[in-house]
Amino acid sequence: MPQQSEAPMRIAFLVNDPDTEFPTAATTVMVHAAARRGHTVYLIGIGDLTYYSDGHLRAVSRKVPSGKEMSQADFLKSMQGREAERTEVTSADLDVLYLRYNPAEEEGSRRWEYDAGIVFGQMAVLQGVIVLSHPYTLAYAVNKMYLEQFPQAIRPKTIITREYEEILRFYEEQKGKIVLKPLLGYGGKDVYLLKKDTTNLKQIVESISRSSYVIAQEYLPAAKDGDIRLFLFNGKPLVVEGKYAALRRVNATGDFRSNLSAGGKPHKAEITDEILEIAEIVRPRLLADGIFDVGIDIVGDKLVEINAISSGGLNAAGELEGVDFGSEVLRLIERKVAHRRRYGHQLRNRALAVMD
Numbered sequence: 001m002p003q004q005s006e007a008p009m010r011i012a013f014l015v016n017d018p019d020t021e022f023p024t025a026a027t028t029v030m031v032h033a034a035a036r037r038g039h040t041v042y043l044i045g046i047g048d049l050t051y052y053s054d055g056h057l058r059a060v061s062r063k064v065p066s067g068k069e070m071s072q073a074d075f076l077k078s079m080q081g082r083e084a085e086r087t088e089v090t091s092a093d094l095d096v097l098y099l100r101y102n103p104a105e106e107e108g109s110r111r112w113e114y115d116a117g118i119v120f121g122q123m124a125v126l127q128g129v130i131v132l133s134h135p136y137t138l139a140y141a142v143n144k145m146y147l148e149q150f151p152q153a154i155r156p157k158t159i160i161t162r163e164y165e166e167i168l169r170f171y172e173e174q175k176g177k178i179v180l181k182p183l184l185g186y187g188g189k190d191v192y193l194l195k196k197d198t199t200n201l202k203q204i205v206e207s208i209s210r211s212s213y214v215i216a217q218e219y220l221p222a223a224k225d226g227d228i229r230l231f232l233f234n235g236k237p238l239v240v241e242g243k244y245a246a247l248r249r250v251n252a253t254g255d256f257r258s259n260l261s262a263g264g265k266p267h268k269a270e271i272t273d274e275i276l277e278i279a280e281i282v283r284p285r286l287l288a289d290g291i292f293d294v295g296i297d298i299v300g301d302k303l304v305e306i307n308a309i310s311s312g313g314l315n316a317a318g319e320l321e322g323v324d325f326g327s328e329v330l331r332l333i334e335r336k337v338a339h340r341r342r343y344g345h346q347l348r349n350r351a352l353a354v355m356d
Contacts, residue, residue: 009337011096012042012089014117018062019045019080023073026314026326027100032075033326035067037334042089043079046101046113049120057091057124091127095337098132102310103142104184115139125349130336133308134290134350141291141308144183144215150285154278154303157218162209164202167216171201177219180204182212193219222300226250228269229313231325233293233332234354235283237276240328243321244271247313266316278303290350293329332356 013031015021021028021043034041042061050058063085067075078084091097099121103114121135133141140146145160159170160183171178171194181191192204208214231238231245238245246269275298282303286294295311297304318325336352347355 007334007338007341008038008040009095009334010040010042010093011098011333012044012059012061012094013098013100014044014046014049014121016101016113017045017047018043018084021076021080023071023076024315026312027310028072028076029315029318029326030098030100030329031064032067032072033324033330035064035075037327037330038066039330042087042094044089046117049116051120051123055123055127057120057127059089060086061089063087091124091129094124094129095340096130096132096333097121097124098333099135099138100310118142128345130340130352131349132292132333132336132353134292134353137289137291137350138309141289141306144181144185144305146308147303147306150282150303150306154281154301156220156299156302156304159216160213161216162205162213164205167205167214168198168201170216171198174218179215179217179219180208181215181217182208183215184212195219217304220299220302220304222302226267227304228271228275228298229295229311229317230269230271230275230279230298231293231295231311231314231317232279232282232286233329234356235286235291237271237279238325238328240321240323240325243323244269245314245317245321245325246271247317247320249313266313266320268320269317274301282306287354290353292353 011034013027015027031041031043041064043064044059044061048060052058062079065075065078070078099117101113101117103117118135118139121131125131125135147155148158157174159166161167177195179191179193190208194201205214226249228246228248247266248269250265250267252265278298279296282296291308293311295307295313297307314325336355339347339352339355
């Protein structure tokens with residue numbers, strides 16, 4: 001059992017909706033780890049936030065138990081449903097606000113939540129709360145175009161447009177094999193592989209472009225072997241007992257998408273020097289932007305996606321490797337709180353978010 005922290009903190013995890021969280025989610029792992037380490041923990045849904053003109057935020061939070069003698073499933077269940085105990089919390093009550101909601105998860109009537117956590121997070125920063133990741137830069141890092149701000153050598157060839165003719169031209173340049181996906185999306189949703197047949201190309205482009213720009217990306221032959229998701233915290237791979245927080249995702253159904261939500265299955269990942277070199281290349285930008293945690297997706301020798309908020313799979317990686325990655329993440333956050341308590345507001349949130 002993890003030891004109680006020497007310096008308990010007050011930390012809130014912001015999710016889309018506590019009632020739709022599930023036991024094996026990365027966020028649940030971290031919330032459980034925080035509770036078991038003796039911290040005061042709050043679980044907040046993004047629709048439960050209120051801002052007041054004095055600058056403070058208020059939220060109706062789910063009461064988080066200590067979790068020390070509970071399974072992950074029972075721990076989460078205790079905070080869900082109408083009978084779950086609620087408690088009020090304000091920004092004055094918090095040391096840390098951890099943004100763990102998925103901006104792209106909801107559509108239709110809940111599109112209001114896309115940037116809600118980020119803008120509320122910006123106000124929390126002004127009240128002295130450590131917000132992870134830094135919400136001012138996270139505002140653009142959550143967009144898939146963020147990938148294009150990293151060195152070209154590690155990225156697949158890509159165009160982003162809503163023009164069918166531009167995509168057709170790119171398709172021809174790539175010898176009739178490209179991947180199409182929305183600029184705003186997650187989990188492999190609305191991702192298509194086009195090869196040697198343009199019959200449905202215009203229809204797919206029109207469908208995606210109704211709600212988003214279209215990303216057209218070169219197809220990487222190595223994708224047939226799946227991809228590697230590697231978790232970076234403070235700009236570096238997360239390592240516990242010599243084991244990397246990573247997993248190899250392979251889809252044996254014939255679907256080219258490796259996403260777990262699209263049928264991909266997690267396997268142990270072999271972390272090569274080539275993969276670590278890609279992680280090292282992205283590190284300076286993540287540090288400059290104050291992005292605390294990302295899941296980077298690698299196919300062959302290319303970085304295909306950077307998931308800068310609520311990246312999933314940490315629990316699966318921990319189960320594969322037999323280690324507790326959640327507690328290690330909490331240790332990283334505890335050190336940030338210790339730095340803030342020593343230095344006060346001399347340390348800005350952007351720097352603190354990625355500080356060891």
